[in-house]
Amino acid sequence: MRPLASRILAAAVLAVVSWLMLAAATTPRILQPDKLIILSTTDAKGKTSPCG
C-alpha cells in the first residue's frame, strides 16, 4: 500500500492535468495573436431581411 502522501500527490497531479486539459479545450485558440478584428454594424433600422 502506498503512503498517504504519494496518493495525495497523485490525486493533485491528476487534478492539475485535468484542469489544464479542460482549459485548453474551452479557451479559443488564438491563431493570429498579432491581429485583432472588430466586426461592426450600424443603423440596422429594424431591418431583419430584404423585402423580397
Add this chain to the structure above:
Amino acid sequence: MHAQFGQVLLVDAGGFFPELPNQHDVAWFMMDAMKLLGTDAVGVGERDLKYGLAWLKSQQKRTGLMIVSANLLDKKSGKPVFEPYTIKKVGNVKVGIFGLISDKVDLGPARDSLVAQDPLVAAKKAVADLRKSGATVIVLLSQLGKVESEDLVTVVTGVDAVITGRNIPLIQKGRLIKNTVVAYGGEQGQYVGRTMFTIDAKGKPLSGENDMFILSPEVGEKPEVLALVKSFEDAFNEKMRKSQMEQDAQKQIKSEESPERFLGAELCVRCHAEEGEQWKTTSHSVAWQTLVNAKKDATQECIGCHSVGYQQPGGFMSQTATPHLSNVQCENCHGIGTQHEAFATTPHRITEQVCITCHKGDNDPEWNWEKKLPRIAHSNFSGETIKNMKNKMGGETGMIKSGGSR
C-alpha cells in the same frame, strides 16, 4: 472570422430600432438577435430612444445586451443612464469600448429627464478612464454622424477606431484620421465592417485598416439566427396583415373622396397594349408575389416598392382592398393616371432618379442603372398605338379622362 483570427469582437454603433412608429415587436427582436449573434457592445442613437428610455432599459435587462453611452446622462443626477464604457478581454488584448450620442438630437419621450453631454468632454473622460483601466485598444461607437465623428477624433487622442453611425454614406474603405481608423456606414444589415489591427506583444495597436463587406447570400447564415428571424417575420407579417385589414375600411372612404387616384395597369393597357405586353415580361409585373413569397406582404416598409401609390390618396391599401394596384405598374414610373392628360404637355421622362426611389443603396445595394434599364425599358410604342387608334376612330384618341373608368 473566429476560426481564421481568434481575436474577434462584434459591435453595433446603435440606431438599430425601426424607423416606423409603433413597431416595438421589431425593436425587441433586433435586440434579441444581436444578443444571439454574440454582440459584445452596442451604442445608442436617437432612433433607439423613440419608444422611451424605460422601455429600452427594460429590453436591455431582458436581453442582457451591453449598451454603452458615455454622454447620455440623467438630467437630475448627471450620471450616465447606461454604462459609459465596457472593457472586453479578447485573447491577449483588452479592448475598451465607449459610445456617444449627438447632443443635437431629440432624446425621445424621456427627453425632459435626459441630457446629451458635449461629446468632446465625454470622449476625453472615457478615453482617460479606459486607459487607466488598462485598455490597450479603444473603440468608439459613434452616433454623431460623419462630420462630427471625424472632427472628434482629430481633437481627442487615444481613440483607435470609430464606428460611425447616423446617416452615414457607405464608404467601402475606411479612412485613417490621425491615428484613428474610421469605419463608415453599411446601414440596415446590408454590410459588415471589418477593422483589422496589427498589435504588439503588449496588445497595443501598431497599425489598422477598415473595409466594408456586403452580406450577400454567399456569406451564409447562422442556422439558429435564420430560424429565429424567419419565425419572427412570419408572425409579425401576420399581425400586420390583421391590423391592416381593420384599417382598410376607413381608408377606403378617404380614398373615394380623393379626386386623384391611381388607376392600375389594366386601364393603361387598353391604349398602351404593347407596353403592357413588354411590362409583363419584367420582374416589376410580379413584384407583389416576391413579397408574398418572402412573407413581407404586410410589412409597411416593403409594400411601397411593390405596389402602386402606397400610402397616397387613391393608392394601394392592401391586396384585399386594392388588388389592381399590387405589383410595380405603369404609374410607379410614369405618374398618377388621373393626371394623364397633362403627360402630353409635360412629358414625364424616366430618369435614374425615378428608379432610385426604390432601387436605392439600402434596398438594392448592387443595383446598376445602366445594366438594369434595358430589362424594363420599352420603346415609345404608344405613339404608334395612339396613331393607329386615331386612324380607326377618325379623330380623337380616346384619352383617359380624369377620374378614369374604374
